[in-house]
Amino acid sequence: MTKIGVLGSGAVGKVLADGFLKHGYDVMVGSREPGKLAGWQAAAGGRASIGTFADAARFGDVVVLAVKGAAAEEAVRLIGPDTLSGKTVMDATNPIADAPPVNGVLRLFTAHDESLMERLQRLAPAGRFVKAFSSVGNALMVNPQLAGGPPTMFICGNDAAAKAEVQAILDQFGWGTEDMGGVEAARAIEPLCVLWCIPGFRQNRWRHAFKLLE
């Protein structure tokens, strides 16, 4: 069975790690301070382990990137970009700036014609990056139960085999998948987090997800 290395000790890292454990995978969660994950590991059971970002990146056949967007490039530098070579990297990060939302609208630190994932792909050219899980809140990432049925996860990336691997994971996690093409499509997918958050900030509505209808 595929081993999963999760880089990120926040809500997203833990929710996705728990989701992978639920679906029978071995999971290592990485942090700059792995000790703070001891409680999570104890509760998560024997298939769960903890380590540094580099330990988790080495452990995973599939690596989940779930660090603060502004720190994502730093985290890839920290593990050594070569560590990701040949690995499928599910990139859940968003380039959210450290500034308060304006009337519910978050600010990004990227321009409209670039994306965080393109920066990461340039940093680690042999990593097989796939944008995934970036356009929904963490509470709905694993097998969401919504009145409108299974929602759509928009993915993109340059490696077809890596995208097929991510699509198989999304099938297990209860999502429909729409492949938007190469890494540049992250310029459109990442800002969906801004749209997703507006009903939350304005009306305290946080239980929704996108669905592509035809």
Ligand SMILES: NC(=O)c1ccc[n+]([C@@H]2O[C@H](COP(=O)([O-])OP(=O)(O)OC[C@H]3O[C@@H](n4cnc5c(N)ncnc54)[C@H](OP(=O)(O)O)[C@@H]3O)[C@@H](O)[C@H]2O)c1
């Ligand atoms: N929250 C959501 O519902 C949601 C939904 C979709 C996408 N996302 C995206 O998913 C990512 C994770 O979000 P989150 O809410 O779980 O937590 P977060 O607070 O954005 O990120 C926490 C992680 O970032 C790491 N980090 C922070 N500063 C760092 C630095 N200077 N250098 C290296 N690592 C650093 C932390 O490392 P340590 O472990 O060492 O503390 C921790 O693992 C973000 O990019 C976010 O935009 C979030």
